Amino acid sequence: QVQLQESGPGLVKPSETLSLTCTVSGGSVSSGSYYWNWIRQPPGKGLEWIGYVYYSGSTNYNPSLKSRISISVDTSKNQISLKLSSVTAADTAVYYCTRGSRQRGWFDPWGQGTLVTVSS
């Protein structure tokens, strides 16, 4: 079955750029039926959708984060990537990558998540 695994630095300094990669196995990011999403969860809080990338490279971002986000896809490596610039402590969260249904909007499966802490 499809599995997703996030990777990247666990600590980022304020004002710098957070960069994460999600590697997909057991399936292809080139499947036309899905969007590939990033979702985050601050410690002890709820879930926030960040944005998605389609295999074609088209993207859609949460308006509240749009000015700082870039999500891309590498079909040759079966990976998606997230870059979030000018981070502050408010960006400290567990970051999840997840597959999303284009037609019905649900998210499944999810990666295990990776905690990113913004601190000097």
Next chain:
Amino acid sequence: EIVLTQSPGTLSLSPGERATLSCRASESVSSSYLAWYQQKPGQAPRLLIYGAFSRATGIPDRFSGSGSGTDFTLTISRLEPEDFAVYYCQQYGSSPQYTFGQGTKLEIK
């Protein structure tokens, strides 16, 4: 942006009891685009229900979803010990955009 409000914030019940969790939207949501997730401590969310009513693969039939328009419900017919967790509703709207409710914590009484 559609805001989803879940109630109650915390629900205290005993194993074997019935749980009813509510999700109210600030404007009408298509039933096709309403989902529920379960999250246990230290784990990623797991899809339970999609399209308001349909159980995801491998989800026991004690979980059921209902509702339409602005009011949706997740029901767990008879609570098992492993069902105590946080539950989130989520909608998929135009643009497209996705929003989650703030969650309901289901705890053991």
